[in-house]
Amino acid sequence: MNQESNPNPQHAAASRETPEESPMSPRKILFGLAVVLLIFVVIAVAGIVRRSHADSVLAQRTDELAPPTVTVAAAQSGSPSETIVLPGNVTAYTDSPIYARTDGYLEHWYYDIGAKVKKGDLLAVIQTPELDNQVAQAQSDLTTAEANANIARIQAERYTNLVKSDAVSQQDTDTFVSQAAATAAAVKSSQANLQRLLELQSFEKVYAPFDGVVTARAVDTGQLISSGSGQGSGTELFHMQALQTLRVYTNMPQLYSQTLKRGMKVGLTFPEYPEKTFEGTLVRTADAIDPVSRTLLVEIDIDNHSGQLMPGALAQVHFKTPPIGSTFIVPTTALIFRRAGLQVGLVIHGDMAHLVPVVIGEDDGASVQIVSGLQTGDQVIQDPPDSLIEGQKVTVVKPGRAASNEGGL
The missing domain is CATH 2.40.30.170 (Efflux pump adaptor protein, beta barrel domain)
Structure with a gap:
């Protein structure tokens, strides 16, 4: 009975010294496999990226060292267009503003804008009451001057006859002769003043100076009119x-x-x-x-x-326009803009670039005229690369092949 209740002491001691190990769970196993797989993927991707970068650098370096591919065409003589088209400004053969030469009020106008008139047609009439009064006064002054001149002339003639018989003194005779001359001069002055006023009075009527069309009317009936000559001091009546x-x-x-x-x-x-x-x-x-x-x-x-x-x-x-000297036509893409000036690239010796300065003429957008710098037979590079330099080796291809190569890229 004591044997059944008390186990073997040696077996119990062994059990206490070496505990029994528990089995690993499936979740831990999957996690470990995923970590290992991720490490392999990272290593593989890094290798691919490194290899791709190396290939790209190699391709870029190869392209830099390889001669650029260009297309050429012989320089063609001519002009971008047969004619030169320029904008033009159309003006009338004669263009004249019509101003008043006298002051007054517009009594009536006879033609409006768009009216066709002949030289001498009456355009407008201006009322000049002040000028009319001046004319009347000038006529009276002239009459007075003529009367005074007539009296002075008669008196001078009488004294001239009397001085011959010593009936009057020579001094008195000379005085009356001088008065006659002065009054005659006064008559001429009055005549001139009257003529001046009559000329101004004639400007009451405004006439067309030439055959044409009235393109503007700037006044209306009853408006105050000031004489002037177009310098801002007068009123423009018509144009x-x-x-x-x-x-x-x-x-x-x-x-x-x-x-x-x-x-x-x-x-x-x-x-x-x-x-x-x-x-x-x-x-x-x-x-x-x-x-x-x-x-x-x-x-x-x-x-x-x-x-x-x-x-x-x-x-x-x-x-x-006829051609000017030896001119050539090249596409605008053939032009090279450098600090040294405008240039065009040529191919010489079959595979060498040669840059020549040029002077351009007419430009229609797609092509440009070269008036200086090219010669007949020059092989012009149609679309030179920006990096093209003097003496650089180039590979010349046909235009169709170059287009297909670009399409492939």
Whole structure:
């Protein structure tokens, strides 16, 4: 009985010295595997990134060392367009404000804006009561002067006859002769004053100075009118323009100034007549280049008896100009803008870049005219890279192949 209740002492001691180990849970096993897998993924990604960066650096370095690929085309002689089109300002052949030459009140006007008038047509009448009174006074003064002159003349003649018989003194005779001369001069003065006032009185009626159109009327009946000459001191009554012939002014660039000849025919187009071309004649130039715009002022006359055109309009002036020297056409993309100036890249010896300075002329946006710097047969680089330098090796390809290469990139 004691044997069953008391276990083996040796076995109990062994159990206390070596405790029984518990088994690992599945969650801990999965966590460990995930950590190991993550480490492998990080190592793999780092290797791929490092290899990709190395490949990119290698490709970039290879591109830098490789000659740039360019397309070339032979320089073509000519001009970007057959004609030069310039904006023109249309003006009346004669443009004149009409001012009053006398003071008064506007009694009546006879023509309004848009009216066609002939030279000498009565435009308006001005009332001048003060001037009318001055004329009446001047006429009275003239009558008085003539009467005084007549009396003085008779007295002088009488004394001249009496002095011959010593009936009067020579001194008295000389006095009356002088008075006769003075009164005669007073008559002339009065006549001149009356004539002046009559001339002013004639300005009561305002006449058209030339054939034309009334383009403005600035006064109305009863308005106070002040005489003047257009310097701000007078009242402008009307504004007239002669429209039978119109003047068109434009500015020709200095480059083409020597191609202009007086009498040459010029085409003109207007926005209101998009399908019609009017013909004008170059009549004169300023014969001096404007130092600011470097252009030559040109006047073109155009017949307008039909009345289709109006002054103040904008015209497009078409000049046909002959070629100026040896000019060539290149695309605008061929131009190289450097500190040394405007240049164009050429290919010489088949694979070497050569930069030449050029002077440009007309530019239509897509192409530009080269007036100096190129020669016939030059192989012009159509779209040079920004890094192109003198003497650099280049690879010349056909335009179609270059486009396909760019599309592949």
